[in-house]
Amino acid sequence: VFWVIPLFQSAYYSFTRYTVLSAPRWIGLQNYVKLVTDDRLLGTSVFNTLYYTAFSLPLGLLIAFVLALLLNTRIRGMTVFRSVLYLPSVIPMVATAALWTFLLTPRIGLVNIMLSVVGLNPPNWLTEPEWAKPALILMNLWTAGGSMVVYLAGLQGIPESLYESAQIDGANWIQQLFKITIPMMTPTIFYNLIMGLISSMQVFSTAYIMTSGGPLNATYFYMLKLYQHAFFDYRMGYASAMAWLLFVVVLGLTILVFKTSDRWVFYATGE
Amino acid sequence: MMRRMYVGRTGRRRIGRLVAFVVLIGMSALFSAPFLFMVVSSLKSRAQLYGGGPIWIPNPIVWRNYVDAFLFLPFDIFFRNTMIVCLLTVLGTLISSSMVAYAFARIRFPGRDILFVVLVSKMMMPWAVRIIPVFLMWKRFGLTNTLVPLFAPYWLGGALYVFLLRQFFRGIPEELSDAARIDGCSEIGIWLRIIMPLSGPALSVVGIFSFLEEWNDFIRPLIYVNETEKFTLALGLRMFMQMQGGNWSHLMAAAVSMSLPAILLFAFTQRYMVQGVTLTGVKG
Numbered sequence: 302v303f304w305v306i307p308l309f310q311s312a313y314y315s316f317t318r319y320t321v322l323s324a325p326r327w328i329g330l331q332n333y334v335k336l337v338t339d340d341r342l343l344g345t346s347v348f349n350t351l352y353y354t355a356f357s358l359p360l361g362l363l364i365a366f367v368l369a370l371l372l373n374t375r376i377r378g379m380t381v382f383r384s385v386l387y388l389p390s391v392i393p394m395v396a397t398a399a400l401w402t403f404l405l406t407p408r409i410g411l412v413n414i415m416l417s418v419v420g421l422n423p424p425n426w427l428t429e430p431e432w433a434k435p436a437l438i439l440m441n442l443w444t445a446g447g448s449m450v451v452y453l454a455g456l457q458g459i460p461e462s463l464y465e466s467a468q469i470d471g472a473n474w475i476q477q478l479f480k481i482t483i484p485m486m487t488p489t490i491f492y493n494l495i496m497g498l499i500s501s502m503q504v505f506s507t508a509y510i511m512t513s514g515g516p517l518n519a520t521y522f523y524m525l526k527l528y529q530h531a532f533f534d535y536r537m538g539y540a541s542a543m544a545w546l547l548f549v550v551v552l553g554l555t556i557l558v559f560k561t562s563d564r565w566v567f568y569a570t571g572e
Numbered sequence: 573m574m575r576r577m578y579v580g581r582t583g584r585r586r587i588g589r590l591v592a593f594v595v596l597i598g599m600s601a602l603f604s605a606p607f608l609f610m611v612v613s614s615l616k617s618r619a620q621l622y623g624g625g626p627i628w629i630p631n632p633i634v635w636r637n638y639v640d641a642f643l644f645l646p647f648d649i650f651f652r653n654t655m656i657v658c659l660l661t662v663l664g665t666l667i668s669s670s671m672v673a674y675a676f677a678r679i680r681f682p683g684r685d686i687l688f689v690v691l692v693s694k695m696m697m698p699w700a701v702r703i704i705p706v707f708l709m710w711k712r713f714g715l716t717n718t719l720v721p722l723f724a725p726y727w728l729g730g731a732l733y734v735f736l737l738r739q740f741f742r743g744i745p746e747e748l749s750d751a752a753r754i755d756g757c758s759e760i761g762i763w764l765r766i767i768m769p770l771s772g773p774a775l776s777v778v779g780i781f782s783f784l785e786e787w788n789d790f791i792r793p794l795i796y797v798n799e800t801e802k803f804t805l806a807l808g809l810r811m812f813m814q815m816q817g818g819n820w821s822h823l824m825a826a827a828v829s830m831s832l833p834a835i836l837l838f839a840f841t842q843r844y845m846v847q848g849v850t851l852t853g854v855k856g
Contacts, residue, residue: 305690308697310705321708368599374592384842385600388607391838393788395806396827399813400610403820409622411609443606474588495696503698506790510810527700532795537704544700551698 315541325538332542342518342526349434350523354501357438362493365445369452370482383453387446398510401440402427412439427512430519437507437520448493455489456482487566495555502551523547610831614638614824621821634821641825644816649801650808657722657804658786664727665782666775673737674763678749694731699791707795721796722789722804726782733778740774741767776844780837787834805830 315332317325336343368386372379389397404410405426416423426436463481472480483490505524508514514521527547531540608628613621614637615630641647676684710721748770749762757765768775790806797803803811812826838845 307702307705307709310708311701314704321711368596371592371596371599374589376589376593376596380842382596382600384839385604387842388835388838389603391784391834392607392831393806393809393834394790395788395809395813396831399809399823399827400606402813402817403613403824404606404609406820409820411605443603446603499696499698503700509794510790510813524698524700531700531704531707537708540700541704544698544704547698548701551696555696 311541311544314538315545317538319536319538319541321535321537328538332539333546336539336542336546342521345518346521346523346526349519349521350502350504352434353438353504353522354498356435357441357504358494358497358501360438361442361445361497362448362490364442365448365493366452366486366490368445368449369456370478372449372453373456383450387450390444390447394506395510397440397444398507401436401443401507402511405436405440428516430517433512433516433519437504437511440507441501441504448497451493452486452489455486459485484567491558491562491566495558498554498558499551502547502554610824611828613821614828616821618821637821637825638829641812641822641829644822645808645812646800647805647808647826647829650803650805653719653802654787654804654806657719658783660723661726661786662779662783664723665730665733666779668727669730669733669778670737670768670771670775671763673734673741674759674767676734677738677741678746678762679759703792703795710796716796717798717802719797719802722786722792726786730782733782736778737771737774740771744770773844776841780841780845784834784837 314325316327316329318328318331319325372383372386376382392400404412407413407423407425412426413423424432426432459482463485464477467477467481503524504522505528508520508522508525509528512520514525523543524547527540527543530536530543612628612630615633615635616627616637617630617632617634620627620630675681676687706721706725707716710716715721744767748766752762752766788806789804790810793804793807794810797807800811809826809830813823816822
């Protein structure tokens with residue numbers, strides 16, 4: 302109940318003009334219409350958010366999966382590797398943002414030092430519009446350890462007997478990977494995909510702290526825009542409409558993934 | 573490791589393992605480099621920071637950076653605020669989530685499954701959908717710009733934790749509670765005397781997770797708190813960044829200090845934490 306009431310309130314606000322100072326006034330669909338047809342920055346923020354999601358989500362899932370596969374080879378020091386790779390996910394977001402702002406600083410930051418060492422001419426990441434989004438994506442990949450641990454748990458749940466019989470049949474590791482590991486892992490991949498989708502569509506803190514949406518709106522994400530309307534301009538109605546639009550889009554994408562999941566997610570029967 | 577490699581399946585597997593080992597060392601170096609650089613830089617003098625090239629051993633070691641960073645802003649107050657919020661959050665989460673989870677796991681009541689679906693779908697909802705009405709509610713109560721909105725919601729149960737604990741409670745044999753019921757124990761009594769004592773590991777996971785979540789939280793303090801005296805560490809660090817942006821060694825000192833408790837907690841409890849991620853991630 303405590304959870305559902307705000308939901309209805311928020312839905313109601315999205316049809317009102319509400320500046321906090323005066324009571325909400327019903328204006329029908331005006332917020333939504335204005336949002337879609339008459340808000341120049343909406344397109345920018347949507348583009349930025351989709352761009353960010355399109356790169357950071359698949360790359361993050363892939364890196365986490367590869368790391369989990371490597372960890373699952375029963376090698377020495379597995380727990381040490383796991384801790385080291387997971388550690389970035391434990392560090393507070395603000396500290397991560399501070400750290401990466403430093404790492405990405407020209408000349409003295411580690412990223413650029415390393416790039417110069419190999420002879421590249423590194424960009425001025427956070428102040429060049431075309432490099433700011435890749436910078437945030439790169440930083441996000443550093444925290445792939447979270448999904449990695451989930452993958453690892455999934456990998457450890459795959460029955461050993463499957464691999465044994467595959468080996469008897471003479472399957473090499475590539476065949477085993479594509480015929481056993483990946484099919485058995487699809488539910489876990491699916492879970493990480495949905496969770497990753499939801500969180501990267503809502504990317505906020507890092508951009509807010511590191512670039513404030515700049516340079517030239519290059520990291521002006523959907524949530525930054527929403528935050529600005531709600532907590533700077535106090536246009537609660539308009540911000541609520543934005544929130545619901547996002548919810549509908551995220552829900553739509555999630556349903557889309559669910560729908561296609563019949564085709565690629567393999568559920569072991571009889572468990 | 574230098575044993576003779578013989579051709580065949582075992583040999584090939586050993587080579588594979590060696591490759592995995594080498595790649596993992598490379599990846600670990602790559603993943604830990606930023607962190608090490610943070611620690612190293614926090615101890616560097618200004619001259620060394622701008623020295624050019626990666627310097628991995630600060631010389632001299634400038635501990636003073638930490639002192640200077642702490643003196644620049646009232647980090648003791650930020651720390652106290654954060655601890656208050658974190659501890660009250662953990663306490664609230666443990667009590668409420670476990671009660672709600674117990675109700676979902678054991679007690680049959682109409683609409684239970686629908687309610688559970690609602691609770692789980694909370695995880696998928698953008699935070700912005702709820703934050704506006706909830707913010708306005710706290711504003712109406714006159715409690716914005718206090719620490720109350722930061723911990724109070726957790727006394728109503730967090731979705732993820734309810735979910736996690738429910739999974740765990742379901743594994744506790746029903747016969748135990750039945751026996752208690754026959755002996756005339758109430759549901760609250762069963763929860764308190766039977767379920768809770770048996771759930772040490774699961775409750776630790778929830779406690780650790782909710783502590784870290786609150787410790788690391790940035791968005792909610794940002795929205796609710798605007799007076800410096802009520803800042804949490806996350807807001808304090810951001811303020812430091814805005815005021816002392818180019819003063820990297822001090823900033824890194826502050827960032828290390830804020831990360832350290834989280835890292836220590838992780839180091840001492842990682843067995844539980846990995847278990848927790850496993851529970852939430854896979855059994856879903």
